[in-house]
Every structure is written in structure tokens, then in C-alpha cells.
Amino acid sequence: MIFAVLLSVSVSFAADENSTDIISDSVDDGLISTSNGDDTALSVDYSDAVNDNSTSIKTGNVTKRYSNGVEYSATFLDEDGTPLKDTIVYCGVDSLFVGVNATTDSNGVALFLLPLNKGSHTLYLMNIVTSDIKSDTINVFDVLTGNKDCKVYFNSGKSYTVRVYGDDGKPVKANQKVTFTVNFKKHTIKTDKNGYAKLKINFQPGSYLVTAQYKDFLVVNKVIVKPTLIPLTQFGAKKLSKTFKFKVKLLDNKGKISKNKKVKVKFNKKTYTAKTNKKGIATFTLKTPLKTGKFNVVASYGKAKATAQFYRYAVRA
Incomplete structure (x- = not known):
């Protein structure tokens, strides 16, 4: 736990290693008064308190990094x-x-255990036995970077990417494991030589929360996959003829209109084929079922699929 005091302080080193008792108004003329628990006061001239040549304190290094701070030894x-x-x-x-x-x-x-924000921080290490104070500087940075929310079209070939940094502040080497989770399904991917781990976005159209985790570090982003095959016909309650029209729009994996492409539709155990026009629209003439019920209209082009539901209701006399 970290405590803040704006004015003069007295630092009393309690028996509990996770707490520090701080009392204000106890510094006179630039002196820090500390107690080591046996009522022995230790006074240090704050104007020249730090001795970076001290041999009773050996500054260490960051031993672990967390999402909200570091462990320093x-x-x-x-x-x-x-x-x-x-x-x-x-x-x-x-x-x-x-x-x-x-x-x-x-x-x-x-x-x-130091809960620190990203950036450079100065640490003041105090040895209450020798009265020495020594400073050290550490840098807190994001271990996982480059991640962001994204919107892509289906089968775009794009990836959700993170870059992993080690304790030295440099990108990690190849073959470090990063765990990606999409809809509770985990994917373990190794970093390349530049510290990048990439999850290919080969999901079906929809909205997804994607997490990337390396050791104790976790980032979360929203990935939206847009459809490239879009039904345009909405079926409603209306008088039916022997046939009806069904239209779909086809886009490429960059979201641009895809012309002169053959699109297939399966309906009521039959397959229909139509080409897209200059607006990317394919129009099908489908035969109305004689039986009542719910029927799926499934359009497909390559790996892209789109489903609409057609209802045939009984007509009362």
C-alpha cells in the first residue's frame, strides 16, 4: 500500500511489512524523523539525505511486471x-x-510491490539500520502494445496483433507464447523475431471480444467482422405467387462491390445460381413451397454465407 503526505512527515516502520505509519508535522528544519520500532529516533538531513555512494544498499532491478505496477528488488x-x-x-x-x-x-x-503508472520513476531506498538513503530510477512501460479495436470484412486476411516487450524494455525474441481468447476458445501463438504475435481474423461475421495474454499481462479489444454477402430481401406476410424474388449483395474482402460473380442459393432442397450486376446485387427467382412451414434461404459465395428465413403460412378459407 502507498501512503501520501503533503507536508512534513515521520515514517514509523511498523511490524507489518505491508503498511507504513505516517504522522505529519514532525520534520523540523529539513530533518526526517523515523522510528525503527524500539523508540530509537533516526534523523536525516533531508537537504542532503540521498547518498548514492552508499555501500549498505545495493540497488536492484525490476523482477516482475504487472498490468498495474512492478515488483522491485x-x-x-x-x-x-x-x-x-x-x-x-x-x-x-x-x-x-x-x-x-x-x-x-x-x-x-x-x-x-509498487503500483506505478507508466513512465519513469525515482525510488528512494532507506536502510534504517545504517541511516542510508539511496536512489534508483526505473522505467514502467506496457508489456503488450499495438493492440486496438478493429473492424474488418469477412475473409480479409487481416490479423489482431500485439507486440510483446521484455523486462529490459526491448521486444522479446521469437517463440514466446501469447494466449489469445475468442469466445472462450484459446489460441496459443508464438512471437516472431520482432516480438509480434498475430491472430488471424478468420471468424464468421459478428462482434467479438478478443483478449491477448502474456504471463500476467492482459489486453482486451473488440473486433467486428463485417459480412461480405448481405441479404437484401425481407420476407413479410403477403400474398404469395408461384415464385418470389430474393436478392443478395456481394462485396469483396475490402468492402468494395463485387461484379459479375456467381452466387448460389439453396432453398427447399434446390440450388439456384445468379450473377451479380454492376451494383454487386444477385437476383434469384425462387419457387414458392407448396407446404407450410419455415424454410432457410442460404446464399453462398466461396467461404461467405448468408441465411434468411422464409415462412409459408396456412391460408384460412
Whole structure:
């Protein structure tokens, strides 16, 4: 947890490694007054508090990255260079007065969980045993980038793409696994040599939520697939003749009109064929069924399909 104090502060290192007690109005003439739990006060001249040449603190590195922050490690030693074991230490974030506690392990290593926004941040590491404060700078960035909502036409050949970055801030190498999920179905795809992972959009027309996940990082986008074969005829309750017209419009995978193409329609166990005109419209003359009921009118061109429903009602005398 991170605490913020706008005025003067006193940082009391509590027994709970996840909390920091902060009391205002306790800094006099630029001094930070801290207590290590045994009523022993530690005063540091804030005007010259940071000592980046300190040997009792070894700045570390970001060990893990999360969607809302990072895990940062640093090593803390006593004045003789012995690792501080089971000692509560402090890390300020962009300020000496805003930060988190952590407890060192047997090697003197402390892991700080820092909820940080994207950008450059200065950390102030405080060793309360030696009174040293040392600074370090880390960069927080998006691990998954390049993802965006998109609208494409059916069978466009386009892909939903993310680029993966490693802890060093550079694109990861080839063969890193990224998991994409579409309608609860998972697809595992490996990155290429430039860190890109691409999911081919070969879905049927409709609206989809697509997620991409790499380790603990997740991004979500909306993908809309537009139809290329569009029924134009709407069937209603009207007097039927022996035949009726059915029209569809055909587009290519870029959404442009597709002329002089043969489109098929299956209706009532029969197949009909018609060519599209200069407006991309194919017109079919279909025979009205003698029986009552619901009938599917299925138009197709290549992999594209479109279905309309035709109802034949009983006529009362």
C-alpha cells in the first residue's frame, strides 16, 4: 500500500511489512524523523539525505511486471557488509514521503510491490539500520502494445496483433507464447523475431471480444467482422405467387462491390445460381413451397454465407 503526505512527515516502520505509519508535522528544519520500532529516533538531513555512494544498499532491478505496477528488488546490508535478515526496510516512490515497506530475506533482499503508472520513476531506498538513503530510477512501460479495436470484412486476411516487450524494455525474441481468447476458445501463438504475435481474423461475421495474454499481462479489444454477402430481401406476410424474388449483395474482402460473380442459393432442397450486376446485387427467382412451414434461404459465395428465413403460412378459407 502507498501512503501520501503533503507536508512534513515521520515514517514509523511498523511490524507489518505491508503498511507504513505516517504522522505529519514532525520534520523540523529539513530533518526526517523515523522510528525503527524500539523508540530509537533516526534523523536525516533531508537537504542532503540521498547518498548514492552508499555501500549498505545495493540497488536492484525490476523482477516482475504487472498490468498495474512492478515488483522491485534491492539488497540491504549493515555497516560491516553483512546482509540484514528479517529487517523492515522502506522504498519511497518519487518522494521520500510516499512509499512502501518490505521485509528482507536471509540474504538481505527485499521485494517491493509498487503500483506505478507508466513512465519513469525515482525510488528512494532507506536502510534504517545504517541511516542510508539511496536512489534508483526505473522505467514502467506496457508489456503488450499495438493492440486496438478493429473492424474488418469477412475473409480479409487481416490479423489482431500485439507486440510483446521484455523486462529490459526491448521486444522479446521469437517463440514466446501469447494466449489469445475468442469466445472462450484459446489460441496459443508464438512471437516472431520482432516480438509480434498475430491472430488471424478468420471468424464468421459478428462482434467479438478478443483478449491477448502474456504471463500476467492482459489486453482486451473488440473486433467486428463485417459480412461480405448481405441479404437484401425481407420476407413479410403477403400474398404469395408461384415464385418470389430474393436478392443478395456481394462485396469483396475490402468492402468494395463485387461484379459479375456467381452466387448460389439453396432453398427447399434446390440450388439456384445468379450473377451479380454492376451494383454487386444477385437476383434469384425462387419457387414458392407448396407446404407450410419455415424454410432457410442460404446464399453462398466461396467461404461467405448468408441465411434468411422464409415462412409459408396456412391460408384460412
